[in-house]
Amino acid sequence: DADVTQTPRNRITKTGKRIMLECSQTKGHDRMYWYRQDPGLGLRLIYYSFDVKDINKGEISDGYSVSRQAQAKFSLSLESAIPNQTALYFCATSGETSSSYNEQFFGPGTRLTVL
Amino acid sequence: DAKTTQPPSMDCAEGRAANLPCNHSTISGNEYVYWYRQIHSQGPQYIIHGLKNNETNEMASLIITEDRKSSTLILPHATLRDTAVYYCIVRVATYDYKLSFGAGTTVTVRA
Numbered sequence: 001d002a003d004v005t006q007t008p009r010n011r012i013t014k015t016g017k018r019i020m021l022e023c024s025q026t027k028g029h030d031r032m033y034w035y036r037q038d039p040g041l042g043l044r045l046i047y048y049s050f051d052v053k054d055i056n057k058g059e060i061s062d063g064y065s066v067s068r069q070a071q072a073k074f075s076l077s078l079e080s081a082i083p084n085q086t087a088l089y090f091c092a093t094s095g096e097t098s099s100s101y102n103e104q105f106f107g108p109g110t111r112l113t114v115l
Numbered sequence: 116d117a118k119t120t121q122p123p124s125m126d127c128a129e130g131r132a133a134n135l136p137c138n139h140s141t142i143s144g145n146e147y148v149y150w151y152r153q154i155h156s157q158g159p160q161y162i163i164h165g166l167k168n169n170e171t172n173e174m175a176s177l178i179i180t181e182d183r184k185s186s187t188l189i190l191p192h193a194t195l196r197d198t199a200v201y202y203c204i205v206r207v208a209t210y211d212y213k214l215s216f217g218a219g220t221t222v223t224v225r226a
Contacts, residue, residue, distance in 0.1 A: 042216030090158050106158025
């Protein structure tokens with residue numbers, strides 16, 4: 001079983017719709033992240049969370065919101081989707097031990113298309 | 116503001132070593148060099164990281180110049196499955212939890 005899972009894997013929606021992307025992890029990590037990737041570009045950080053009560057904006061948080069329902073779950077919402085939010089979205093986790101904080105573990109991604 | 120500079124693409128023959136350069140001339144004394152790779156549309160995968168000493172693991176070797184202004188990731192025996200985009204990232208490991216991905220280097224391993 002995958003350590004970091006994302007649902008749905010693919011989603012097509014219409015402009016103005018609310019949509020939620022979900023991320024779950026079984027690694028026991030406290031830190032979770034949401035990134036987006038546009039074609040031909042690197043990843044950009046949307047939001048990150050160090051624990052259930054700590055949520056922070058990343059470099060491109062406008063138009064997005066998040067919810068950390070539990071240590072293992074971190075959801076990303078688009079309140080009113082727009083076409084330029086069409087992208088590949090990745091969730092990632094990292095731990096706090098001396099070895100695991102060096103590495104972020106990524107989910108398989110959610111491909112979102114906003115028409 | 117880009118902290119690293121990488122060539123946009125490079126080819127490598129299967130079975131040969133692939134040497135991927137990265138320039139990070141403004142790196143600070145407490146910043147590490149990290150390498151990740153992303154195989155077509157999959158989630159990025161951690162490869163290796165280092166501060167100033169050369170590092171080796173089961174995937175690759177990392178060579179950092181003495182002045183730390185550049186580094187080279189070495190894939191010792193490239194296979195077709197190593198075809199991916201490789202990202203060089205500098206960050207402070209303990210405090211700078213964010214990974215800032217640039218465009219990376221697209222490496223194509225050819226049979």
